[in-house]
Amino acid sequence: MKKIDIYIIKKFLGTFFFAIALLILIVVVFDISEKIDEFLEKTASLNEILFDYYLNFIPYFVNLFSYLFTFIAVIFFTSKMASNSEIVAILSSGISFRRFMVPYIISAIFLGLMSFYLANFLIPKTNKKMMVFEKTYLKSPYRNRDRDIHMQISPGTFVYMESYDNRTTTGYKFSLENFRDNRLEYKLLADRITWDSIKGIWTIKNYTIRKIENNEERIIKGKLLDTLLNMHPHEFTFILEDMKTMNFSELRVFIEKERLKGSQLISEYEVEKHKRIAFPFATIILTIIGLSISSRKVRGGIGMHLGVGLGITFGFILFQQVTTVFATRGSMAPWLSVWIPNMIFGVVAVFLYRIAPK
Numbered sequence: 001m002k003k004i005d006i007y008i009i010k011k012f013l014g015t016f017f018f019a020i021a022l023l024i025l026i027v028v029v030f031d032i033s034e035k036i037d038e039f040l041e042k043t044a045s046l047n048e049i050l051f052d053y054y055l056n057f058i059p060y061f062v063n064l065f066s067y068l069f070t071f072i073a074v075i076f077f078t079s080k081m082a083s084n085s086e087i088v089a090i091l092s093s094g095i096s097f098r099r100f101m102v103p104y105i106i107s108a109i110f111l112g113l114m115s116f117y118l119a120n121f122l123i124p125k126t127n128k129k130m131m132v133f134e135k136t137y138l139k140s141p142y143r144n145r146d147r148d149i150h151m152q153i154s155p156g157t158f159v160y161m162e163s164y165d166n167r168t169t170t171g172y173k174f175s176l177e178n179f180r181d182n183r184l185e186y187k188l189l190a191d192r193i194t195w196d197s198i199k200g201i202w203t204i205k206n207y208t209i210r211k212i213e214n215n216e217e218r219i220i221k222g223k224l225l226d227t228l229l230n231m232h233p234h235e236f237t238f239i240l241e242d243m244k245t246m247n248f249s250e251l252r253v254f255i256e257k258e259r260l261k262g263s264q265l266i267s268e269y270e271v272e273k274h275k276r277i278a279f280p281f282a283t284i285i286l287t288i289i290g291l292s293i294s295s296r297k298v299r300g301g302i303g304m305h306l307g308v309g310l311g312i313t314f315g316f317i318l319f320q321q322v323t324t325v326f327a328t329r330g331s332m333a334p335w336l337s338v339w340i341p342n343m344i345f346g347v348v349a350v351f352l353y354r355i356a357p358k
Helices: 002-041 046-064 066-083 086-092 102-137 240-245 248-261 266-294 301-328 334-355
Strands: 147-154 157-165 170-180 183-196 201-213 216-227
Touching: 002 046, 002 066, 002 102, 046 066, 046 102, 066 086, 066 102, 066 266, 066 301, 102 240, 102 248, 102 266, 147 248, 240 266, 248 266, 266 301, 266 334, 301 334
Parallel strands: none
Antiparallel strands: 147 157, 157 170, 170 183, 183 201, 201 216
16 A cells, blocks of 8 residues: 555645646746836846746745645546546555545645645745835835824823824824823823934924823923834834735734734734634645545546536635635634635535545
């Protein structure tokens, strides 16, 4: 049986990496044809295009399509084995279907661990370089257009800005309030607050400070005040794509910080966190479904199996997108929205396994 295990693992992984390599090649060719004018217009060097952009572009797309091509690989080579009566011969020799499935599960676990590593450790590093290239040559400079910005920068300390200009790192109509035991102790109002990148501090202009101590109130006014605050200009230029540059631990620390600030995008961040864990499990589930479907010899052969398999895969992807929207735009718990497709298709996998030819 060890020879059969090695044969199946080689077929599985060989088909997967060959298919994903073809896809990446096609995607890169189409992407170059679409962006060649921008590369030439902004005089990006060949070294930057190849090594700063496309070399870092590949891991992201490998992980993005990994579970889809895992499924296609299983369907393709298992259908071929079934049409050549190889599976019938293996099962007729006394090997159980459960034992026959072992090399598939080993391969799926390997691809699942690879996906987990890519999503949580390697891709954040490659995305940093890729996004620097995109900001330099492909995208217009980001401009913060948020109004009425509220955030909690530490327990009991709240700041407000009517608007923030990230080009000049200046906030307008600024206020800072400090509460203790739900009582206001300190309030600062200012016309402007500007980040001093050399000193690494905030400069507050035309300010009024109101201090309340022992039921007595003091008013302090001034023109300039340099101060340290638990906030940084990059917090006002953060976009959702920036999450892709955070590794496993950085994303979790970031989410806790955003929860303290009272961010309205917590659901988006939580969805991204759970996706990085749920997707590798989807690889194993889709492998079991693909094996159970394609191990039976049918008249349609590979074409029939591929058609059914692609229908199930795209149904999985569609269902995944729909449930994610329920979390980001509705009231569903982010972890549940991400894991529901795995739960439902896990039940489908068990059902198909039970009715697969033994």
